[in-house]
Amino acid sequence: EVALAQSPGTLPLSPGERATLSCRASQSVSSNYLAWYQQKPGQAPRLFIYGASNRASGIPDRFSGSGSGTDFTLTISRLEPEDFAVYYCQVYGSSSITFGQGTRLEIK
Amino acid sequence: QVQLQESGPGLVNPSETLSLTCTVSGYSISSGYYWGCIRQTPGKGLEWLGTFYHSGITYYNPSLRSRVTISLDRSKNQFSLNLRSVTAADTAVYYCARFGWGNYYYMDVWGRGTTVTVSS
Numbered sequence: 702e703v704a705l706a707q708s709p710g711t712l713p714l715s716p717g718e719r720a721t722l723s724c725r726a727s728q729s730v731s732s733n734y735l736a737w738y739q740q741k742p743g744q745a746p747r748l749f750i751y752g753a754s755n756r757a758s759g760i761p762d763r764f765s766g767s768g769s770g771t772d773f774t775l776t777i778s779r780l781e782p783e784d785f786a787v788y789y790c791q792v793y794g795s796s797s798i799t800f801g802q803g804t805r806l807e808i809k
Numbered sequence: 810q811v812q813l814q815e816s817g818p819g820l821v822n823p824s825e826t827l828s829l830t831c832t833v834s835g836y837s838i839s840s841g842y843y844w845g846c847i848r849q850t851p852g853k854g855l856e857w858l859g860t861f862y863h864s865g866i867t868y869y870n871p872s873l874r875s876r877v878t879i880s881l882d883r884s885k886n887q888f889s890l891n892l893r894s895v896t897a898a899d900t901a902v903y904y905c906a907r908f909g910w911g912n913y914y915y916m917d918v919w920g921r922g923t924t925v926t927v928s929s
Contacts, residue, residue, distance in 0.1 A: 702871065736915040745904055745919035746855065752913045789855060793914035796868050798857035 703727055703794035705801035713809040720777040722804045724790035729770045734793040737766055737775045740803075741786045749788075750775060780806075811835040813905045813920035821899075821927050827892040831905030831920060838886055839863045843908035845879060846890045847916065848901040856901075858890065860908050895927045 704727040714720055724735070732753035738746035748757040750766035753773055763778045777784055785808050790801040817829045829846065838844055845860035845868075859869040859879045869877050876893045892899060902924050906916035 733913050736913075738916075745922050746916070747919070748915055748917045751909065751915040751917075755913075757915075757917060791855075791915070797871060798860075798914065800855035800857070802854050 702797050703730055703792050703799055705790055705792055705799055707788075707790060707801035707804050709804060710802070711805045711807060713807050714780055715809045716780050716782055718780050720775075720780055720784070720806060722775040722777075722788055722806070724768075724773045724775070724801050726771045726773070726792055726794075728794070730792050730794055732769050732773075735766075735768070735773050736791045738789045738791065739784075739786045740789065746789060777806075782808075811907060811918045813907065813918060815903060815905050815920045815923040817903060817923040817925050819923075819925065821895055821925060822929050823896055823927055824894055827890070827895050827899060827925055827927070829890040829892075829903050829905075829923065829925070830887055831889070832885070832887045833907075834886070836907075838881060838888065839883055843910035844888055845906060845908055847904045847906055849904070849922070850901045858892075858903075860910060861888065862910075897927050899925070900927045901925060 706725045708723045735753040737750040740746040754766045765776050767774050787803045787805050789803045812834045814832045821827045843860050846858040861867045861879050878891045881888050902922045904922045905920040907918040909915045
């Protein structure tokens, strides 16, 4: 089973700023196997990025994903008020799916 | 559009079986995609439980494999999660989801989730 470590745990930023969220896997994984989700309070997670860099349907282009091997990044180019939420990365490995513990993006 | 709706017991006694039903609308499970369940707790975060394909292929979380079963009811376009011998640690919000599986791996459609508490 592949473990994921997300950093930072909490990221305080202001609207308009750039956000960089990190997800590190315990072993090298295919980029196809890495996804990112956004979750707001009281809601289910929502798929934002799949295959490390492909935006899901309806996701604004200020969101971008990158990375390979063990290190992956979700970047939000200019934060909008609705972007403040918790973000999770997720990976597939050894016929199993695991999630990171999340990064909370909060308003500074 | 595809929608998933969970229905669960709300409260389950310790050592009993948690049964959750996921109803899919807007898409026939037998037409494709993979489907399955995830849960979320404040302590452990998001935890994948299992995934299945209508042909009978199943994948389960190794840490729960001995206790979990997901089964399909084609006539109702529903699938069900059974989690046996539950303890307080199984208290969580349980989600159903549609999975991309095979080339990419992700969950692109989620239900709203249902809270299940294990307590006597």
